[in-house]
Amino acid sequence: MSDRLPGFSTLAVHAGAQPDPTTGARATPIYQTTSFVFNDADHAASLFGLQAFGNIYTRIGNPTNAVLEERVAALEGGTAALAVASGHAAQVVVLQQLLQPGDEFIAARKLYGGSINQFAHAFKSFGWNVVWADPDDVASFERAVTPRTKAIFIESIANPAGSITDIEAISTVARKAGVPLIVDNTLASPYLIRPIDHGADIVVHSLTKFLGGHGNSLGGIIVDAGTFDWSAGGKYPMLSEPRPEYHGIRLQETFGNFAFAIACRVLGLRDLGPALSPFNAFMILTGIETLPLRMQKHCDNAKAVAEFLAGHPAVSAVNYAGLASDKYNQLARKYAPKGAGAVFTFSLKGGYDAGVNLVSKLQLFSHLANVGDTRSLVIHPASTTHSQLDDAAKIKSGAGPDVVRLSIGIEDKEDLIADLEQALGA
Ligand SMILES: *Cc1c(COP(=O)(O)O)cnc(C)c1O
Numbered sequence: 001m002s003d004r005l006p007g008f009s010t011l012a013v014h015a016g017a018q019p020d021p022t023t024g025a026r027a028t029p030i031y032q033t034t035s036f037v038f039n040d041a042d043h044a045a046s047l048f049g050l051q052a053f054g055n056i057y058t059r060i061g062n063p064t065n066a067v068l069e070e071r072v073a074a075l076e077g078g079t080a081a082l083a084v085a086s087g088h089a090a091q092v093v094v095l096q097q098l099l100q101p102g103d104e105f106i107a108a109r110k111l112y113g114g115s116i117n118q119f120a121h122a123f124k125s126f127g128w129n130v131v132w133a134d135p136d137d138v139a140s141f142e143r144a145v146t147p148r149t150k151a152i153f154i155e156s157i158a159n160p161a162g163s164i165t166d167i168e169a170i171s172t173v174a175r176k177a178g179v180p181l182i183v184d185n186t187l188a189s190p191y192l193i194r195p196i197d198h199g200a201d202i203v204v205h206s207l208t209k210f211l212g213g214h215g216n217s218l219g220g221i222i223v224d225a226g227t228f229d230w231s232a233g234g235k236y237p238m239l240s241e242p243r244p245e246y247h248g249i250r251l252q253e254t255f256g257n258f259a260f261a262i263a264c265r266v267l268g269l270r271d272l273g274p275a276l277s278p279f280n281a282f283m284i285l286t287g288i289e290t291l292p293l294r295m296q297k298h299c300d301n302a303k304a305v306a307e308f309l310a311g312h313p314a315v316s317a318v319n320y321a322g323l324a325s326d327k328y329n330q331l332a333r334k335y336a337p338k339g340a341g342a343v344f345t346f347s348l349k350g351g352y353d354a355g356v357n358l359v360s361k362l363q364l365f366s367h368l369a370n371v372g373d374t375r376s377l378v379i380h381p382a383s384t385t386h387s388q389l390d391d392a393a394k395i396k397s398g399a400g401p402d403v404v405r406l407s408i409g410i411e412d413k414e415d416l417i418a419d420l421e422q423a424l425g426a
Helices: 007-015 041-048 063-076 089-096 115-127 137-143 167-177 251-273 278-289 291-310 329-335 349-361 393-395 413-425
Strands: 078-084 104-108 129-133 150-153 180-186 202-206 220-224 317-318 343-348 378-379 403-407
Touching: 007 063, 007 202, 007 278, 007 291, 063 078, 063 220, 063 278, 078 089, 078 137, 089 115, 089 150, 089 180, 089 202, 089 220, 089 251, 104 115, 115 129, 129 137, 137 167, 167 180, 220 251, 278 291, 291 317, 291 343, 329 378, 343 349, 349 378, 349 403, 349 413
Parallel strands: 104 129, 104 150, 150 180, 180 202
Antiparallel strands: 078 220, 202 220, 317 343, 343 403, 378 403
16 A cells, blocks of 8 residues: 555545445445434434434435535545535534624625625624625734624635635634634635635535536535634633533534534534435535546636637726736735636626627526536626626626626637627627
8 A cells, every 4th residue: 555645636536435335336326315224222322412423314414425525524624524505504504603693703895795695684683793804905804803703704716706815814813813714615616725724714615616516506515624722712602512402512522623513513404404415415526526627627718718808809807816917816826826716707898788798699608697617607797696786886896887707617718719709799
């Protein structure tokens, strides 16, 4: 046996999976069952009391989902992971372990639009208060810290313009404040950026996007870096205090450097209920096997398309961190040297009407609200996802009337450029 540690592509294919011990099946089977038979009464009691690991009921855990969890934990360099029904479910389960009513968390202002809604409106009804900071201004995070701050939340590559966040600088602020840094790594995937290597304590994903990669299955995941001391300062009672629903055990004391992943499972997923279907776990696992190949092609295509657009007379600006002239190019070189992702925006000289016109003329690009598909996607935020905002608010969130967002797929780049050329020219 070689003592070499497996590389990223090997982990993407193999981590967490073994031939099925009963049947020899080589692909991970879909364990399409709600529940699992106990060996005997003692076994059942020890599973319920968290004294033994094992399967009880698919809302709490499932063997297909377990392979997905182990694989993503390995790719991100974490100690453990928990798969859930969607990216949004991952966010609510994470914050439920950290915040009590009246607490605050600091979030970067540049985020996926759905996360802005979830944080500003849905979480308010739980008594969780979001405080916004500017990801381009690290000091704005420092200024936002109060005694009620329980976490900081950022995206590694941020929506909608594909800007790159200085994870290390913000992790220093989090460490000083004594709170965990949560990084949404959806647009980068661990192939491009591994936030834990840069100081993240928790990583979340919408598996719906590049990890699943084929635009066919929703899913989300939470990765525990195992780096945070939950008992310090009594700030995190869900982790440090005796749990009445589990015979008074303390999760941090019992589970050490994967206590956060356990809390998300046995207090979050068990009680809130957003379980991932084993069928979706199977689809997403299959997608992850080709993640390194797909991500490289996504990035190479995106760079070629961004360069084409930057030279087109109908285009006034291109925001792609992979371009040497871009404001985020320095950060892209540091954090994402293999490529700056495949989601970016550009602006049209013709404004709102030109944006609507372009979207209607494109043929190979699909006009829809998603990113991270094998297929190339386009949306005009001002007339769709951001249409409810006034013009000033649209511009502030990077969705001005002239802005078009692309998610570049893995087709031939010449075909993508030809489609854009005919739609821009016509
Ligand atoms: C899509 C997305 C989410 C939400 O994920 P769902 O799977 O749609 O719930 C969160 N963050 C980012 C960056 C996303 O792109």
